[in-house]
Amino acid sequence: xxxxxxxxMSSAYAVELPPACVGCAQDEAxxxxxxxxxAAIPISVWTDKTEYNHNEMIMxxxxxxxxxxxxxxxxxxxxxxxxxxxxxxxxxxxxKSFETxxxxxxxxxxxxxxxxxxxxxxxVEKSNSAKVELTGGVVTTxxxxxxxxxxxxxxxxxxxxxxxxxxxxxxxxxxxDKSIVINIDAKKDGTLTVTPSKKIQDGIFMVLxxxxxxxxVEIDKARNKVTVMFLAGAEKIEIIGTFVIPEFGTIAAMIxxxxxxxxxxxxxxxxxxxxxxx
Numbered sequence: 137x138x139x140x141x142x143x144x145m146s147s148a149y150a151v152e153l154p155p156a157c158v159g160c161a162q163d164e165a166x167x168x169x170x171x172x173x174x175a176a177i178p179i180s181v182w183t184d185k186t187e188y189n190h191n192e193m194i195m196x197x198x199x200x201x202x203x204x205x206x207x208x209x210x211x212x213x214x215x216x217x218x219x220x221x222x223x224x225x226x227x228x229x230x231x232k233s234f235e236t237x238x239x240x241x242x243x244x245x246x247x248x249x250x251x252x253x254x255x256x257x258x259x260v261e262k263s264n265s266a267k268v269e270l271t272g273g274v275v276t277t278x279x280x281x282x283x284x285x286x287x288x289x290x291x292x293x294x295x296x297x298x299x300x301x302x303x304x305x306x307x308x309x310x311x312x313d314k315s316i317v318i319n320i321d322a323k324k325d326g327t328l329t330v331t332p333s334k335k336i337q338d339g340i341f342m343v344l345x346x347x348x349x350x351x352x353v354e355i356d357k358a359r360n361k362v363t364v365m366f367l368a369g370a371e372k373i374e375i376i377g378t379f380v381i382p383e384f385g386t387i388a389a390m391i392x393x394x395x396x397x398x399x400x401x402x403x404x405x406x407x408x409x410x411x412x413x414x
Contacts, residue, residue, distance in 0.1 A: 178202075178261060178263075179200045179262045180198050180200075181253065181255045181264050181266045182196075182266055183195060183268055184197075187269040187270075187271065188240060188270055188271075189271060190240050193239055193240070194238040194239075196238060196266070198235075199233045200234070200257055200262070203232055204258050207257060207258040208227055209255055209256070210255065211223070211226060212253075212255075213254075214254065215247060215251055216248070216250055216251065218291065219244075222238070222244065224236060238253075246274045248269075248273045248274065248275050250267050250268070252267050288304055288307040289307065290307035290317075290318075290336075291309040293309060295307070295331070296331045297328065299327070300326040301324045302323055302328075303320065304318060304319070305320060306319045307319065309336075309337075310380070314337070314377050314379060315337075315376040316336075316337055316374070317374045320366070320370060320371065320372070321371075324368045325365075327365050328364045329363045329364075330361070330364075330375060331360060331361045333360075336380070336381045337379060339357075339377045339378030340355055340357070341377065342376040343375055344373070345364065345367075346370060346372055352365040362375055
């Protein structure tokens with residue numbers, strides 16, 4: 137919507153709107169649109185800035201669409217090295233908002249780069265994230281690959297592979313989707329065969345090529361092996377399983393422990409609330 141200053145005409149003269157009112161309609165429209173958007177998103181999150189120096193405070197704010205009584209918002213910060221920096225829980229206010237401060241001082245925040253602030257409110261569907269940049273600290277440098285010539289380096293793991301018709305450019309492990317994502321440069325039609333260790337990925341059942349489900353695939357469950365026949369021009373192959381190695385080790389266990397404690401606390405509270413009072 138675009139609001140344009142106009143002249144209000146009468147039979148005798150014209151009166152110009154006061155400068156303070158120019159754009160009022162536009163501001164009201166933006167505010168209304170923002171309220172509608174906030175109500176539609178299960179949980180939203182933002183920060184007061186997008187770039188910070190080390191030792192600064194990050195103000196994290198957000199809002200939920202509907203309050204789930206007894207459930208806190210879990211805030212997880214992930215560093216540029218894909219390690220968890222901190223995990224915190226915030227109580228949602230009566231107006232559906234939440235807020236916390238993150239102190240970037242400390243060894244866990246020492247690296248420059250993009251930090252991802254993830255928020256979750258009771259279920260996977262109620263999650264969101266914001267990204268901030270930290271500068272003025274330690275510049276991260278890639279760790280030299282220790283994998284063999286016939287292995288893909290994916291998030292520090294070595295995965296055997298072979299390819300024809302193209303080359304592998306890079307690979308990562310996506311713990312959210314339990315998948316291995318492989319970026320390729322396909323000069324012509326070809327095949328990619330991947331045989332991950334079951335300690336890295338297991339239960340392969342689906343393959344996506346450039347974001348679409350792909351049927352031209354052979355899966356050998358006994359050998360945990362998958363062969364994908366791709367077309368020239370393909371760029372990304374995602375292999376999805378029922379399990380993929382956690383990226384965060386002991387801290388992942390810590391998050392699980394926090395979640396279990398929260399569930400127990402909420403369950404206990406629920407039981408107490410239905411006890412008869414005398």
